[in-house]
Amino acid sequence: MAQLQQMKCEACRAGAPTVTDEEREEYQKQVPDWHIVERDGIPRLERVFTVKDFATALALANKVGVIAEEEGHHPALLTEWGKLTVTWWTHKIRGLHRNDFIMAAKTDKAYASLK
Numbered sequence: 264m265a266q267l268q269q270m271k272c273e274a275c276r277a278g279a280p281t282v283t284d285e286e287r288e289e290y291q292k293q294v295p296d297w298h299i300v301e302r303d304g305i306p307r308l309e310r311v312f313t314v315k316d317f318a319t320a321l322a323l324a325n326k327v328g329v330i331a332e333e334e335g336h337h338p339a340l341l342t343e344w345g346k347l348t349v350t351w352w353t354h355k356i357r358g359l360h361r362n363d364f365i366m367a368a369k370t371d372k373a374y375a376s377l378k
């Protein structure tokens with residue numbers, strides 16, 4: 264299995280297939296700190312990052328924002344004192360696509376690069 268962190272998101276189109284259970288299981292091995300939550304009937308990949316204060320949470324949010332713009336794939340971000348909650352899903356297909364797992368892996372890399 265190729266490393267999700269190195270992959271690029273593909274342009275997502277309406278009607279693209281959501282990940283199968285087998286694919287999800289395979290991808291989740293590479294992003295074990297993320298869990299799947301369902302809200303408004305849409306499954307989402309989510310992780311709460313603990314950081315030392317609000318400024319650091321904001322710095323991480325901005326790092327994730329840069330990657331999102333580079334990849335053309337965007338998260339929901341909740342920035343709080345000492346915490347950043349990142350949630351990935353694909354709006355166009357109201358579900359999970361490989362892109363979401365790629366971005367989760369890239370988010371982990373951004374967190375690891377925080378000073």
Ligand SMILES: C[C@H](O)[C@H](O)[C@H]1CNC2=NC(N)=NC(=O)C2=N1
Nearest residue numbers: 275335336337338352353354355
């Ligand atoms: C036009 C623009 O590229 C699309 O709307 C992109 C923007 N970012 C996106 N981000 C996510 N998470 N899902 C999408 O379907 C999506 N679509």
